[in-house]
Amino acid sequence: MSVTGKSSGGGGRKNPRLHQKVKTARGRKTSSTKWLQRQLNDPYVQKARAKGYRSRAAFKIAELDDKFKFFRNNMAVVDLGAAPGGWSQVAVERCKGNSTVIALDLLQIDAIAGVTLLEMDFMDDDAPEQLCSHLPEGKADIVISDMAPNTSGTPSVDHLRIMGLVEAAAEFACEILKPNGSFVCKVWQGGADRDTLRALQKRFTKVRHAKPPSSRKDSAETFLVATGFKG
Ligand SMILES: C[S@@+](CC[C@H](N)C(=O)[O-])C[C@H]1O[C@@H](n2cnc3c(N)ncnc32)[C@H](O)[C@@H]1O
Numbered sequence: 001m002s003v004t005g006k007s008s009g010g011g012g013r014k015n016p017r018l019h020q021k022v023k024t025a026r027g028r029k030t031s032s033t034k035w036l037q038r039q040l041n042d043p044y045v046q047k048a049r050a051k052g053y054r055s056r057a058a059f060k061i062a063e064l065d066d067k068f069k070f071f072r073n074n075m076a077v078v079d080l081g082a083a084p085g086g087w088s089q090v091a092v093e094r095c096k097g098n099s100t101v102i103a104l105d106l107l108q109i110d111a112i113a114g115v116t117l118l119e120m121d122f123m124d125d126d127a128p129e130q131l132c133s134h135l136p137e138g139k140a141d142i143v144i145s146d147m148a149p150n151t152s153g154t155p156s157v158d159h160l161r162i163m164g165l166v167e168a169a170a171e172f173a174c175e176i177l178k179p180n181g182s183f184v185c186k187v188w189q190g191g192a193d194r195d196t197l198r199a200l201q202k203r204f205t206k207v208r209h210a211k212p213p214s215s216r217k218d219s220a221e222t223f224l225v226a227t228g229f230k231g
Pocket of ligand 1: 054148
């Protein structure tokens with residue numbers, strides 16, 4: 001794992017005997033063939049299937065928790081951008097006892113034991129209220145966000161959308177976290193925008209960027225891990 005945003009690689013070395021090649025079928029675009037080939041040969045996709053996780057993304061939050069130890073028993077967890085549910089599955093596994101997990105996404109999520117599901121846009125005005133109404137005393141111990149907007153193809157528009165989600169998630173976390181709570185959020189490229197980062201540094205004891213091994217080397221994503229909410 002690289003901390004402060006540097007890539008550390010990962011994904012494992014290719015075994016030539018196991019590596020599968022996909023022929024380009026008539027009608028299938030080269031990009032889809034490449035995507036399919038990468039999926040078939042990705043050890044994390046195979047591991048996710050074997051462990052019953054709904055996404056390879058599950059390993060990203062598991063690896064971040066292995067490093068930063070933010071999940072504990074008896075926690076109230078909010079998972080933003082949760083579909084299809086890999087991060088929530090890991091949260092349920094690692095937060096035992098009297099824990100609550102609320103998962104929100106624009107998309108429908110199939111039921112996960114121990115998780116309350118909300119199908120809505122986090123940017124809707126009433127999303128914070130809806131989330132709070134499902135939390136014990138309206139407060140959370142941790143907010144995790146893997147939200148990623150659909151790309152428009154225009155980099156400047158995509159950048160604004162991404163930063164808008166990060167900023168909104170950070171503001172929400174600062175409103176509903178209990179003292180000593182944590183905020184874990186997917187960000188891109190250089191990390192969170194300077195103002196958001198500065199605001200978080202004031203409100204949390206520690207703010208770090210980390211790229212877990214399961215995050216693809218060629219992906220611009222990185223994760224912000226803020227711990228020790230000061231209230
Ligand atoms: C990378 S996926 C999340 C994967 C998930 N963490 C997992 O482990 O299965 C990103 C998700 O963010 C959701 N998303 C993007 N914008 C959103 C918004 N405004 N409100 C709620 N969800 C949003 C997308 O619908 C998508 O399901």
